[in-house]
Amino acid sequence: MDSISDNALMLKVKDGDLDKLGLLFERYRKILFGFFYNMNHDPGLSEDLVQNVFMRILKYRGGFKGDGEFKVWMFHIARNVGHDHYRKNKDRETDEIDNWKDKLGDDQMNREGEIEKGEDLHLLRRVLGRLDKEKMEVLTLSKLEGMKYKNIGDILDCSEGAVKVKVFRALQALKREYMHLKERV
Amino acid sequence: MDTKDLINKYRSGQLSSDEEKMLDRCIETGEVSLEELDDLAALKNNFDAMPVPEPSQNMSDAFYANLEATKQKEQRPKAEGNWFSQLWVTQPFLRWAYSVALIIVGLGAGYWLKSGGEDSDKLENLSAEVSEMKEVMMLTLLDKESPSDRLKAVNLTSELPDASAKVTEALLQTLNQDENVNVRLATLEALYPYASHPQVREGLIKSIALQESPLVQMALAEMMVALQEKRSVQNLEKVLKKENTPPEVRERIEKSIEVLI
Incomplete structure (x- = not known):
């Protein structure tokens, strides 16, 4: 992913060439969808949130200065979109998680299970639902294609080293939950 | 403690809380990478390998x-x-x-x-004040010894929007008593716009008999014609009767009397 060219495209969008946003959308639609999907495991909702991110990019395009990476700026917006959604739907959040857990035990889980063919992965999916949002977020960001620790640090407003520690702690928490669930199975 | 020992202790799950903090620091500085912690690395690989569906x-x-x-x-x-x-x-x-x-x-x-508002009232007050000042200045200048000052005073009246009785009275007095002919002629000219005032008209008629200067007498005679003032005939005839009246003046006055009668 060429960041310079991302910035060049976004600067054109800023100058009124809105069609160039289509190119950025094509480059990042899957990555953004993956970011939201890993957080909520709801494909429909993730698609809506991706849509909101691009509409916000369009609305606040004047604020893009081009001095940082477009990807980092976009993920700042994506995080805000995600937070706004979860804040608005806080009451329903527990239901969603429950639904998600149910879903994991049902069709989707079985369908993916056929592809994944592994009990460990099977369990891992169930464990993820128990992880808090911050840990989930840093793990998801570290998983995304082309995302470096430095980029994540820029997105989360912390140093590269601090990101490594966050990922380390998130993985430890994941492992604890994993072991706990494994013992029960 | 060296980082290898720290990693080994971590693997065996025997880290003290101080050692845990030390490991945190090592990870932060990059001395220990996450890949070196096998269990977590495997977990991360599994997590990273979790498939994400394609957006529709x-x-x-x-x-x-x-x-x-x-x-x-x-x-x-x-x-x-x-x-x-x-x-x-x-x-x-x-x-x-x-x-x-x-x-x-x-x-x-x-x-x-x-047309409206406080500002226009203020403006009116201001211009009234200026007129008043000019009037006072004019009356003061009329009393000066220098004829040029008195001429200035007479000319100032043209700048007054409407002369008060005080001003016209002062002008008539100047017309009758000022020793300078030019000042008296200028005064006569200055009084002309106010000739419609009965008092000014009266004063002008009376002034005919009082004037000694032929120039002023002639100017007065002409003004009476211009004003169509028949009451002035009596006074004009008095000028004619005067022995020292020059023939040119006499002739002029006679013509004026003819027009007026």
Whole structure:
């Protein structure tokens, strides 16, 4: 992913060439969808949130200065979109998680299970639902294609080293939950 | 403790809380990488390998529909602007209409400002004060010894919007008593605009008999004709009867009397 060219495209969008946003959308639609999907495991909702991110990019395009990476700026917006959604739907959040857990035990889980063919992965999916949002977020960001620790640090407003520690702690928490669930199975 | 020992202790799950903090620091500084912690590395690999479905075509369709809608929304005001500027260029009368409208608005605003409000009252008070000052100055200058000062005083009356009785009285007195002929002639001229006032007219008629200067006598005779003042005939005849009246003046006065009668 060429960041310079991302910035060049976004600067054109800023100058009124809105069609160039289509190119950025094509480059990042899957990555953004993956970011939201890993957080909520709801494909429909993730698609809506991706849509909101691009509409916000369009609305606040004047604020893009081009001095940082477009990807980092976009993920700042994506995080805000995600937070706004979860804040608005806080009451329903527990239901969603429950639904998600149910879903994991049902069709989707079985369908993916056929592809994944592994009990460990099977369990891992169930464990993820128990992880808090911050840990989930840093793990998801570290998983995304082309995302470096430095980029994540820029997105989360912390140093590269601090990101490594966050990922380390998130993985430890994941492992604890994993072991706990494994013992029960 | 060296990092290898630290990692080994971590693997065996025997880290003290101080050692845990140390491991945190080592990870932060990059001395220990996450890949070296096998269990977590494996977990991370599993997590990273978790498949994510493809977003549907609906997402792309909705995005491009929204983008198109935004483009149209932003272009509309521009198009309206272009339509107006085209009209502006192709219809010169619009420019004229605009100019005329601006003038009308300007005049209206001027009239409105002039006719009403506190400001106009203040302005009126101010100009009344200025007139009063000029009047005082004029009366003071009339008492000066220098004829040029007295001439200035007489000329000042032309700047007064409406002379008070005090001013006209002072002017009549100057006309009758001032020793300088030029000052008296200027005074006569200054009094002419106020000749419609009965008191001024009366004063002018009386002044005919009091004048010694032929120039002033002739000027007065002409003014009486201009004013069609028949009551002045008696006084003009008095001038004729005077022995020292020059023949030119006499002739002029006789003509004036003829016109007036």
